[in-house]
Amino acid sequence: MMKVALIDTAHWHVPLYLDVLEQAGVDVVGISDPTGTTGPSLARRFRTRNFSTCDELLGHVRPDFAFVFGRHVDMPATANILLDRDIPFVIEKPCGVKASDVWQLAEKASRKGIFVAVPFTLRVGDTLKIIRLNQASVQLDHASFRFIAGPPSRYQRAGVPWMLDRKLSGGGALINVGVHLIDFFRILSGSHITAVSAFATAHLNGLSIEDFIAVTLQCASGAVGTIECGYTFPNTSDLQREFSFSMRAGDRFVRSVDKGIQIIEHGSTEVTHHFAPVEFEAEFHYTNFIEEVLQAFAAGRPAVADLRDAASTLEIVETAYRSAAQGGQKFGLPA
Known part of the structure; x- marks a missing residue:
């Protein structure tokens, strides 16, 4: 054992x-x-x-x-x-x-x-398999992700107030939940991220961490990713967050919908679409x-x-925070 x-x-x-x-x-x-x-x-x-x-x-x-x-x-x-x-x-x-x-x-x-x-955790489970159609990779053109979690008070209630102190946590929603989205975009694109820019706000909660941040990522392949995340969702016990995504990969447009993923495909003669049920809750992904x-x-x-994946993702987080602090200035990343 x-x-x-x-x-x-x-x-x-x-x-x-x-x-x-x-x-x-x-x-x-x-x-x-x-x-x-x-x-x-x-x-x-x-x-x-x-x-x-x-x-x-x-x-x-x-x-x-x-x-x-x-x-x-x-x-x-x-x-x-x-x-x-x-x-x-x-x-x-x-x-x-x-x-x-x-x-x-x-x-x-x-x-x-x-x-x-x-x-x-987005690397495990059905989401990645469905987007890739069980293939090793896809040719990603663009992707957008949005993860708006509940307010900072939930960390106070959970007994982890350090999450609201930038010196102890490193930041807010981007370093906490946004890392999942950055990593997911990295593996979907299969291409080195060459440039990062971001805008952030911190006026709503008055903390040292961001309330909301919008990040744009550009890949060597030409693919573009946008990520929005924040601590602004007025959550309840049965409604805790907003999580959504959409992307274009080859002839397919893929987007999250209620309880699953919709795949819209441009075939040789017509546009088709179908639905694949997927569980998006964190508990399910952590179990997997x-x-x-x-x-x-x-x-x-x-x-x-x-840890190499974590370090690469954290480099992008750091660059996004630097961009936001400079009013959205674009910063390049070394190859």
């Missing part, structure tokens, strides 16, 4: 992991929680010990695998601790607040041959991701997304 540790569990995504880990039959051998807010209850649930820090946990037990959460600013230090001990792990995005730190982690993990996975990670690790396969 695989021995698993849960590291720095004061994070709102932890509940997305728990049921699937229980169903996978892993042995949770330790939990660390510097805040003391979530660790005790998780320790009771998994009948294991709770520790104050990752170092303390590793001083008592050696897991086969770890799942890393915590504050964005602390993630590189925690990841380095695990890499130094040759412990494979999953680490929540964005893996840090500086791309340079995440590149250092990526190079270290590669050099040591350690499995590390990052939950860019965790199952894929455990299977890949057991089989010796590479991670579906790794």
Whole structure:
């Protein structure tokens, strides 16, 4: 039975992991929680010990695998601790607040041959397969993504107020939810992103992080991507966010609709369209991701997304924030 540790569990995504880990039959051998807010209850649930820090946990037990959460600013230090001990792990995005730190982690993990996975969850499940028609790639012309999450107060309620402090989180919606969209555009386009520009607002909530940001990405292939994300959706228990996308790929126009994806195709004689049911909720994608990670690790396969993907995505986030701070100035990215 695989021995698993849960590291720095004061994070709102932890509940997305728990049921699937229980169903996978892993042995949770330790939990660390510097805040003391979530660790005790998780320790009771998994009948294991709770520790104050990752170092303390590793001083008592050696897991086969770890799942890393915590504050964005602390993630590189925690990841380095695990890499130094040759412990494979999953680490929540964005893996840090500086791309340079995440590149250092990526190079270290590669050099040591350690499995590390990052939950860019749009890579798993049916969405990507449907867009690609089960092919290895598509010729993307343009794509637009929109992810408007609930207000910042939800992070206060979740006990993670650090998410609203740019020094600790690295930013707002773009570094939190926008990274999924940037990564998705990267793999769909299959082309290097050469230029980034962005505009952002922060007047609604009066915080150091953005309320809303609009980003434009240009690829070497000529493809253009637009990404909008924010913390402005007035969510309720049954209506939590706006998530949508549309794109043109070859002869097909693909767009999200209620409970699925519509594919509109220009054939040789007529335009056809059909509907494919898809689940867009985060819980579903995280279940798929965790199952894929455990299977890949057991089989010796590479991670579906790794630290190099996280570092590349965070470089784009940093560039977008720099552009927004300069009034939308376009910045190039090195090849």
